[in-house]
Amino acid sequence: MSKLPFGDLSRRDLLKTTALVAGAVAAPAIVSRANAQSKFDWKRFKGEKIDVMMVKNPRSDLLQAAEKEFTALTGIEVSSEQIPEQQQRQKAMIEFTSGRPTFDVVLLALHVQKRLAYKGKWVDDLRPLLNNPEMTNPEFDLADFGEAGMNFATQSDGAITTIPHFVDFWMLYYNKEMFAQKGLEYPKSMDEIVTAAAKLHDPSKGVAGFVSRGLKNANIPVWTSWLLGQGLETIDPKTGKLNTDGPEAVWAADFYRKLNKEYAPPGTIGFNWNECQTTFAQGRAAMWLDGIGFATPLEDPTKSKIVGKVGYGVTPPGPKAHHSAIFCDGMGIAQASKKKGAAWYYIQWATNKENQLAMLKAGAGAPGRQSPFKNPEGVQSKTFAKDYFDCMANSGKIGRPGLPQIIPVTEFRDIFGVALTNTLSGADSLTELKKATETFKPVLEKSEQG
């Protein structure tokens, strides 16, 4: 082989290097041509500035930290703010009603605001943008979003008003060590939850068999999780009929009362998720039914005594059906925005495969897309065991809304939440649910008329 005047560099190395340099030089032209073919150009709205209103949570932290990448990609400046959940919902309500929202992109809690946002004409139907090849990146891949999230994002007439950014699955956390000590397997049915709770409940050691929310309003998803085991949602999504005082609803309320009264720690009647989380993290409860989005502190040694002992189980099947109650956040474009193009670019970027994968990797919750779960990088974690990811993936397959998709969701939660709390104080389930149903009926009817 002839020696070239570049030290030890062989001819093959030289050819390889030349090819790489040539490729790098030609790359922009190739990308540009590809863009021209797809008609999509990330720089189309260069120089614009958009406002984004988020909810305060780790997912928003991730997006804010990556905003510079979006600006580098598109030339669009982003001004984003994070607001605590309850206040963010109030701000959205007031600003959208005023007709002049101060943001272009908004994160909506679809389990609460889906119908309200569409009826109130808060956000745009995204279908024209999704179908426009000049406006939507060919790599966006809407089909990658899971069915559970897309059901939330899609209105009854087919309009897609948001892109599902985050999906929360209700599941059963369990303490593997406690189960092993009693020789118990993970419950295969809802009835087995009760059996296991009875065996694990030991007040003398300060250990409860089961814990879940008892505080009014917050306690509704616990009840709806059990009701889904009867194959019913609280309001039939097709007929709009209230399923809140039938035998199935009463069964679910009795089930709720049994677990929260007989096998729960004292005071659960006033517990929200944070009290439940603390109780479980301190090894004072064997099982906890709640959203998987609350998992991270359980694996943090500074906050938890049960690191590495947490099992993540899909909500067990009920007597008639097997479902996981789901909740969803989505991103939409304010109808009043004057920068809808730039806003849509932001949503495409925020919900792209890379950012959704980053969410899963960071343990910030379940993304709306399916591809992160198929990516080995996404489901390998130093913090979480495999069952954490399996639980999310499998819950997604059997997900159904944990709250009714109606406008007065908050009233629903309040009225039925009080009824359920009253059952913990000894009131009769049927009487309480009938009373709550009678109170709520006119509220629902009025909301549909207006």
Next chain:
Amino acid sequence: MTETTAPAALPPTVAATRATTPPSGKPHDFSRKYWVFAMPAAVIISAVIVFPWLFTMFMSVQDWKIGGGIDFVGLDNFRTLAADSRFRESLWITFYFTVLGVVLPVVLGTAAALVFHREFPMRGLLRTIFVMPMMATPVAVSLVWKMMFHPQLGVLNYLLQQVGIGPSEWVFNPNTVIPTLVMVEVWHWTPLVMLIVLGGLAGLPKEPYESAVIDGANGWHMFRFITLPLLWPFIMIALIIRTIDALKAFDIIFVISEGGPGTASETLNIFLYLQAFQFYKIGYASAVVVIFFVIIVMLSLLLLYSRQKTKWNA
């Protein structure tokens, strides 16, 4: 006819102020120009007090939900309120919370003032420690109290167990939630009452006590017949301030119990918050405000009347 003298009904000084005769011989009626000086205050009061109040009255007779339409419904909101068992329950809870939240701090604060009025070692340090709760931010202390109330992991039940008392469910039980919230209120606001009464004690005249000693009165007699009657005006001020504070209490209740369990600690303020900012029923919430306003006005008049009655006679 040109007016050159003051009307007979007015006192001479007022008359001199209102109408004077300048050297030119033409009188100025200043009373017609003074309103200009009152305008800034009048505008501000109208904007921040009168207009919101009138607007609230207007909203209270509308069926108005944010995001929906506005319809005039007359007194329907008030009729619905009268039939709303949850509203009536919230009135009772407000009354219960207010009575306990006023009486206990006033009694304990007065007792503390009597103690701290005496000379004893480290009085200054102990008094400073005693007033510290009052300086804490309500929301921050509420969060700390909430953690301490945790039935399994809270420090309060641990302490109870150390002295052989069984655990309590504190704010996690419908029967104990109001007394527990009042306990936080008492811890927070007793120092304020103590400072008010202590100020009163410092200003009491010494002569009645000297006379009483000559007359052979004992300590109890002097407290019962001299100190307490002389302190009443100050205790009344503390009562008025505490009543207003207890009636408007929101932060402590909202952070610690959110009005629960169930509706066991849902005071009128929490009920109002739910209607206005959770259910967005602005008309209905405004009707609650109007009723609340009437209650406050009546209570204030009663307290101010009582205050007049307890004033020292010069």
